[in-house]
Amino acid sequence: MRGKEPIKAVTSTHCWDVLPLQLDHPKPYTRHMSQVVERKILLIEDDEVTALILSAYLQGKGLTVEHEKRGDAAVDRIIATQPDAVVLDCNLPGKDGFEICRDVRALYKGPIIMVTGRIGDIDHVLGLELGADDYLPKPAQPAVVLAHIMALLRRADAAEPDSGETGAEYRFGQFRIDRSTRSVFLGTEEIQFTTAEFDLLWQLASHAGEVLSRDTIMMHMRGLEYGGFDRSIDMRISRLRKRLGDDTSNPHRIKTVRAKGYLFSPTGWN
Secondary structure: OOOOOOOOOOOOOOOOOOOOOOOOOOOOOOHHHHOOOOOEEEEEOOOHHHHHHHHHHHHHOOOEEEEEOOHHHHHHHHHHHOOOEEEEEOOOOOOOHHHHHHHHHHHOOOOEEEEEOOOOHHHHHHHHHOOOOEEEEOOOOHHHHHHHHHHHHHHHHHHOOOOOOOOOEEEEOOEEEEOOOOEEEEOOEEEOOOHHHHHHHHHHHOOOOOEEOHHHHHHHHHOOOOOOOOOHHHHHHHHHHHHOOOOOOOOOOEEEEOOOEEEEOOOOOO
């Protein structure tokens, strides 16, 4: 059996410059603020100083933080501990963050945030396509990292059916999406999606025939406003189209409405 090829990406000599941080004894998050109770975060970062500062900040906000500094131990650690979220550096000894994300994605359903000093859309696209839920450039203030963690945890909580919920399903021609099982079918073929991709597709399908702005989508996906320069939504839409057999140059299933947003067509699935 042929082994997996190494993933090539643009590298940088330094991955995260730690910005000044004032630890002001912040109060822990309570359930009504963030739905966080004993949340466990796995921080995969080889720089000890960066890990110490970020861990202290997140712990001060009520999160439990575990630290792994080696890339070649990260996959087993993620699978074994199943943390609520993973903060993943890219440049790691033994295995880089892109390879880790690729190798673990099928066995770990929680959110993955890649934090990296690598620049350029190629690395951003690569991270998202390999299954990352979010992508932050370095240097990043711990408060910014926390905000993205909390947004992804809120989304993960919202995606879980309540106890006793029968589940919801949408059908449009050959297309079927089931929230309770988090499955998508085109005819008899099941299409696999990452957590973030499924959540985006569910949002679009549950508003079939409506135009959703990027700001609306971003608020749903991250709990953050669209800044005008974040291309992660566009990248994920492109990914959805490819997986769903849509024409990327002239899409008829997930349409782009110029200057407004995206529209899931209820009639494009026959």
